[in-house]
Amino acid sequence: xxxxxxxxxxxxxxxxxxxxxxxxxxxxxxxxxxxxxxxxxxxxxxxxxxxxxxxxxxxxxxxxxxxxxxxxxxxxxxxxxxxxxxxxxxxxxxxxxxxxxxxxxxxxxxxxxxxxxxxxxxxxxxxxxxxxxxxxxxxxxxxxxxxxxxxxxxxxxxxxxxxxxxxxxxxxxxxxxxxxxxxxxxxxxxxxxxxxxxxxxxxxxxxxxxxxxxxxxxxxxxxxxxxxxxxxxxxxxxxxxxxxxxxxxxxxxxxxxxxxxxxxxxxxxxxxxxxxxxxxxxxxxxxxxxxxxxxxxxxxxxxxxxxxxxxxxxxxxxxxxxxxxxxxxxxxxxxxxxxxxxxxxxxxxxxxxxxxxxxxxxxxxxxxxxxxxxxxxxxxxxxxxxxxxxxxxxxxxxxxxx
Ligand code: F3S
Numbered sequence: 001x002x003x004x005x006x007x008x009x010x011x012x013x014x015x016x017x018x019x020x021x022x023x024x025x026x027x028x029x030x031x032x033x034x035x036x037x038x039x040x041x042x043x044x045x046x047x048x049x050x051x052x053x054x055x056x057x058x059x060x061x062x063x064x065x066x067x068x069x070x071x072x073x074x075x076x077x078x079x080x081x082x083x084x085x086x087x088x089x090x091x092x093x094x095x096x097x098x099x100x101x102x103x104x105x106x107x108x109x110x111x112x113x114x115x116x117x118x119x120x121x122x123x124x125x126x127x128x129x130x131x132x133x134x135x136x137x138x139x140x141x142x143x144x145x146x147x148x149x150x151x152x153x154x155x156x157x158x159x160x161x162x163x164x165x166x167x168x169x170x171x172x173x174x175x176x177x178x179x180x181x182x183x184x185x186x187x188x189x190x191x192x193x194x195x196x197x198x199x200x201x202x203x204x205x206x207x208x209x210x211x212x213x214x215x216x217x218x219x220x221x222x223x224x225x226x227x228x229x230x231x232x233x234x235x236x237x238x239x240x241x242x243x244x245x246x247x248x249x250x251x252x253x254x255x256x257x258x259x260x261x262x263x264x265x266x267x268x269x270x271x272x273x274x275x276x277x278x279x280x281x282x283x284x285x286x287x288x289x290x291x292x293x294x295x296x297x298x299x300x301x302x303x304x305x306x307x308x309x310x311x312x313x314x315x316x317x318x319x320x321x322x323x324x325x326x327x328x329x330x331x332x333x334x335x336x337x338x339x340x341x342x343x344x345x346x347x348x349x350x351x352x353x354x355x356x357x358x359x360x361x362x363x364x365x366x367x368x369x370x371x372x373x374x375x376x377x378x379x380x381x382x383x384x385x386x387x388x389x390x391x392x393x394x395x396x397x398x399x400x401x402x
Contacts, residue, residue: 001030001170002037010166018069022162029159030170038168039151039175043125044075045135046164047157048107050100051081051359057157058103064161065109075164076115076125077107078137079299079326079356084116086350091363112164116354117328119229119299121148129251132175134163138242139298139375142232145243147225149251151175154242174243180252182245184209185264188218190272196392198227199374200279201270202234208268211240215258219246226301233298234374282377282390290370290389293396294357294380296326297373302334304393308349309340311394315401317348322364323400329353347401358383370399 003011011027013020030038047053048061082092082100107114115123118137121144127133129149135141136155144150153173155163163169173179186205190197205214214235228246235241245253252258295308305327317323325344332353335341341351357376362384370389371377377390389399 001027001035007038007168016068018064018067019165021067022064022069022165023168026159026162026166026168026170030172033170033172035170035172037171039132039171040167041073041132041134041163041169042127043073043120043133043135044071044160044164045120045125045133045137045140045155046075046077046107046112046160047136048077048103048112049079049081049359050096050103051361052157053103055099058099058106060158061103061106061110061161064165065106069110069165071111071164072167073164074125075110075112076117076120076123077112078116078118079359080104080116080354081360083352083355085353092361096361110161110164115328117299118356119143119301119328122299122301123328123330129255132169134160134169136160138236138240139229139233141242142236142244143229145174146232146245146250147228151180154240180213180243181260181262182215182258183212183265184214185267186214186216187267187269188216189269190218190275193220193227194392195227195230196279196372197275198223199230199234199372199377200275200282202231203238203282203374203378204270204274204278205231205244206235206237206239206241209235209239209241209244212265213243213245214241215245215247215253215264217247219249221248223249226304229298230374234378237375237378279390282374282388284381284387284389287387287389288368290368290396290399291321292364292366292369293323293400294326294369294371294376295324295373295393295396296352297356297358297371297376299356300325300327300331302331305331305335305344305351306338306340308393308397309343311397312344312347312349312401315347315397317400318402321400322366323349323396324352324357325349326352326356362386370396372396
């Protein structure tokens with residue numbers, strides 16, 4: 001690989017052992033991927049949740065911190081595997097929580113910003129069109145590539161921290177313009193689309209596209225960022241879509257010809273019937289009455305929490321049931337200042353800030369869940385051996401509240 005003078009100095013160890021080791025590993029990966037050089041990345045979304053990193057990942061981050069490793073670009077990380085504020089009260093295992101706290105200490109030593117969310121774009125980390133970043137977490141990657149027009153691969157967790165220490169990633173995959181060209185065309189012909197429909201369209205898109213880049217036609221310009229967030233997260237969970245283009249909506253589809261003058265390899269249509277059929281399939285067979293409603297995958301935005309509070313107005317979570325909202329600490333703090341958090345708590349709705357149910361244990365012994373998220377619906381049944389109902393937010397409220 002061709003190195004700049006700065007990179008040569010890093011490799012010589014002039015900037016410390018942690019950086020040297022990190023760049024050495026990235027170089028080996030780059031050579032295996034036949035990258036000819038590095039790109040400089042302007043931010044990193046890493047991972048430090050015990051549920052996926054386990055002991056080996058914890059030890060690795062602690063080792064990098066002990067070697068004096070420091071992030072040289074703004075670095076955030078995915079949700080943690082426990083809700084920091086209420087894990088004890090909720091009955092999470094103490095040993096498990098201790099390991100998560102050790103990871104928290106390690107990332108602070110490394111200089112990461114402890115935001116603990118899969119939506120760093122709601123927390124002030126907003127890359128520009130064309131900017132190179134190294135983000136892990138498939139839903140955030142999809143949002144960054146597709147909605148913001150930034151450039152990142154689905155960075156493996158092990159490499160993200162190395163990118164944070166060096167500010168570099170091998171130049172491969174979606175960092176290259178020629179690898180961002182759409183391959184298949186999907187026409188959405190389904191009339192008016194609900195919030196839930198965007199999740200379902202994402203699930204269908206992922207199944208059709210696999211790892212290919214789809215160009216979607218028929219998404220109205222009134223679509224919200226939250227809708228696009230769900231579309232991307234769902235497509236990344238049913239397939240491995242890291243980038244989609246939405247005609248007239250996403251930046252590359254506005255600024256360029258996403259097919260670069262070529263014909264699509266294949267063309268598909270998603271109809272209203274396809275969406276309804278897929279939505280029905282996403283509810284587990286034999287799902288019983290929901291005991292727990294879970295929303296916020298990816299993390300709920302402030303606007304979504306406000307909408308939920310409106311839907312829950314005048315209702316209370318029924319005895320023996322629960323309602324959990326996964327979101328950022330920033331949204332929790334805003335809801336507190338707006339008086340909404342107190343109202344939700346009064347209604348029995350619990351804000352679970354900085355964590356996520358896919359990468360944490362499910363406490364409480366619940367067996368039947370309901371969600372408004374395509375990604376939760378895809379992952380939770382196998383993750384926790386539960387049954388799921390997939391439904392609109394309003395139905396989640398009605399299922400566990402009176
Ligand atoms: Fe975020 Fe967890 Fe869903 S990381 S996208 S809330 S699976």
